[in-house]
Amino acid sequence: MKRRNFLYAGLCAAAIAPYPIWRHYRGDRNTLVSINAVSNLGGEVSLDASILAELSKSIDGNLLFSDSEGYEQARQVRNRMVDKYPALVVQCTGSADVSKVINFVDHYQLLTAVKCGGHNIAGNGTCDGGILIDLSPIQGVQVNPKLRTAQVAGGSLLAALDEQSQAHGLVTTSGTVSHTGVGGLTLGGGFGRLARRFGLTSDNVLGVDIVTADGRLKRASAEENTDLYWAVRGGGGNFGVVTSFDFQLHALPQQVVGGEIYYPYDQAREVINFYADYCQDMPDEMYADLVIFAPPFGLPDALYINVCYSGPLDKAEKVLAPLRRVVKPIKDEIKLVDYVELQKSSDDTDPRGTGQHLKSGFTKGISPALVDALVDNLESDLFRGSMAFFQQAGGAVSRVETSATAFPHRYASHNLTIGAVWPHGVDPEPHSAWADAYWNKVKGFTDGFYTNDAYGIDAAVAESNYLTNHDRLVEVKTKYDPANLFRVNTNIRPASQKQPS
Numbered sequence: 001m002k003r004r005n006f007l008y009a010g011l012c013a014a015a016i017a018p019y020p021i022w023r024h025y026r027g028d029r030n031t032l033v034s035i036n037a038v039s040n041l042g043g044e045v046s047l048d049a050s051i052l053a054e055l056s057k058s059i060d061g062n063l064l065f066s067d068s069e070g071y072e073q074a075r076q077v078r079n080r081m082v083d084k085y086p087a088l089v090v091q092c093t094g095s096a097d098v099s100k101v102i103n104f105v106d107h108y109q110l111l112t113a114v115k116c117g118g119h120n121i122a123g124n125g126t127c128d129g130g131i132l133i134d135l136s137p138i139q140g141v142q143v144n145p146k147l148r149t150a151q152v153a154g155g156s157l158l159a160a161l162d163e164q165s166q167a168h169g170l171v172t173t174s175g176t177v178s179h180t181g182v183g184g185l186t187l188g189g190g191f192g193r194l195a196r197r198f199g200l201t202s203d204n205v206l207g208v209d210i211v212t213a214d215g216r217l218k219r220a221s222a223e224e225n226t227d228l229y230w231a232v233r234g235g236g237g238n239f240g241v242v243t244s245f246d247f248q249l250h251a252l253p254q255q256v257v258g259g260e261i262y263y264p265y266d267q268a269r270e271v272i273n274f275y276a277d278y279c280q281d282m283p284d285e286m287y288a289d290l291v292i293f294a295p296p297f298g299l300p301d302a303l304y305i306n307v308c309y310s311g312p313l314d315k316a317e318k319v320l321a322p323l324r325r326v327v328k329p330i331k332d333e334i335k336l337v338d339y340v341e342l343q344k345s346s347d348d349t350d351p352r353g354t355g356q357h358l359k360s361g362f363t364k365g366i367s368p369a370l371v372d373a374l375v376d377n378l379e380s381d382l383f384r385g386s387m388a389f390f391q392q393a394g395g396a397v398s399r400v401e402t403s404a405t406a407f408p409h410r411y412a413s414h415n416l417t418i419g420a421v422w423p424h425g426v427d428p429e430p431h432s433a434w435a436d437a438y439w440n441k442v443k444g445f446t447d448g449f450y451t452n453d454a455y456g457i458d459a460a461v462a463e464s465n466y467l468t469n470h471d472r473l474v475e476v477k478t479k480y481d482p483a484n485l486f487r488v489n490t491n492i493r494p495a496s497q498k499q500p501s
């Protein structure tokens with residue numbers, strides 16, 4: 001008997017019916033209920049109480065229904081504009097649970113979302129009416145200081161990776177907001193303060209344990225399932241549920257030189273044009289991102305550069321000097337700081353916890369015309385904060401061959417994100433419209449976009465954004481997920497679901 005079917009042998013099959021009447025089996029495993037769920041093709045699938053009871057019994061984790069305690073928190077993602085209600089949340093405790101749940105969703109062809117940190121801007125960590133596989137119970141980081149590696153459970157957050165690695169004087173690249181999920185960030189790429197030095201987070205993946213659409217737990221590494229290993233490093237959650245990542249770590253002292261330096265906003269053009277040149281000739285140990293922000297409530301516009309210099313301390317002064325003399329800074333907060341502390345310094349300003357509308361694209365350098373477009377068109381409003389943010393790439397990221405992993409945008413110097421943020425509860429319409437209009441002024445200066453930031457993008461455009469790696473990704477997708485079970489992501493369709501051209 002095929003493993004994926006074993007769970008359900010002898011059970012009533014779920015029927016596909018438009019208007020079913022159901023009994024329900026609640027999350028406390030005592031009350032009998034049933035539910036309707038949405039299928040992968042948008043139809044309705046009824047899941048009888050006995051089927052849910054069997055699933056519940058077979059796993060260690062919890063089943064959460066719409067009235068279960070914990071459902072609200074589990075269904076939500078960081079982007080407050082996304083308000084979706086899965087029919088069922090399954091909180092998995094490990095690979096065995098994930099395998100059983102994948103067997104279940106595959107058997108009934110249920111719409112399936114997978115959530116790690118829930119930070120994805122498009123809300124790919126949840127879904128309406130389908131099954132949400134919540135990885136939050138699968139957390140933990142084991143560091144092997146001798147081998148300089150870390151094994152990281154698939155539901156972990158970046159803070160744990162940074163903290164546990166740094167306890168041994170080690171690191172790998174991770175993102176700039178510490179409550180982001182390791183899962184989503186790594187599978188889509190992974191930029192951060194150390195990417196110019198050590199490559200993307202995904203470039204540091206030595207191997208993964210992954211449950212694929214057939215419900216089997218596989219190892220993907222340079223030795224095993226090498227096609228899958230290639231694809232998970234940039235191809236997002238398209239190929240299965242990663243329950244464990246192995247990362248290469250690198251030595252880093254506890255302290256780096258980092259923090260923000262603020263400039264008068266009326267000198268924004270001069271400072272951003274300087275930043276464009278400064279970035280071109282920077283050692284890999286230096287990382288700088290730049291933000292322009294027009295806050296709400298009539299507060300003054302802000303312009304700042306956030307740096308992390310992780311090289312030899314006696315060279316820091318020279319590297320940082322141009323930042324201090326381009327124009328007279330208003331405030332200079334760059335200092336010796338614990339790397340882990342610096343990694344948490346943007347946590348409270350992460351716009352994903354508010355109403356927000358963000359757009360992003362990669363740039364190859366920053367031209368004066370782009371600077372003019374950004375500065376001329378940035379507008380605040382009583383309730384809206386408006387911003388543009390350059391995250392620096394280059395260095396070690398650019399030195400990896402485009403075809404070496406699935407992540408194709410090695411050419412980028414920066415990831416430019418623009419957007420509007422507003423307090424939760426304010427009418428989003430005018431602010432989203434403003435962000436779209438602002439984006440239209442700058443989009444022409446960008447070239448491709450970061451898969452992890454894809455938001456409101458047509459599926460075909462998102463797919464073509466995998467560039468020259470697209471065809472190989474389709475092959476791997478077709479092999480490991482022929483029915484496109486894993487589709488709540490920046491989706492790569494298997495061959496069977498492609499329109500004939």
Ligand SMILES: Cc1cc2nc3c(=O)[nH]c(=O)nc-3n(C[C@H](O)[C@H](O)[C@H](O)COP(=O)(O)OP(=O)(O)OC[C@H]3O[C@@H](n4cnc5c(N)ncnc54)[C@H](O)[C@@H]3O)c2cc1C
Pocket residue numbers: 077113114115116117118119120121123124125126135154155174175176177179180181182183184185187188189190191192236237238240241242243350351352358452453488489490
């Ligand atoms: C303000 C802001 C700042 C950001 N900063 C950075 C940054 O510094 N660096 C950077 O690289 N990116 C950054 N991002 C983007 C970030 O990488 C994405 O939001 C990423 O998707 C978050 O991962 P998550 O696990 O928290 O998301 P989730 O919403 O949980 O998941 C995102 C996607 O990944 C899939 N997924 C997650 N975990 C797994 C797993 N274990 N197995 C299989 N599939 C999985 C999900 O199914 C979903 O499709 C930023 C975005 C914003 C808006």
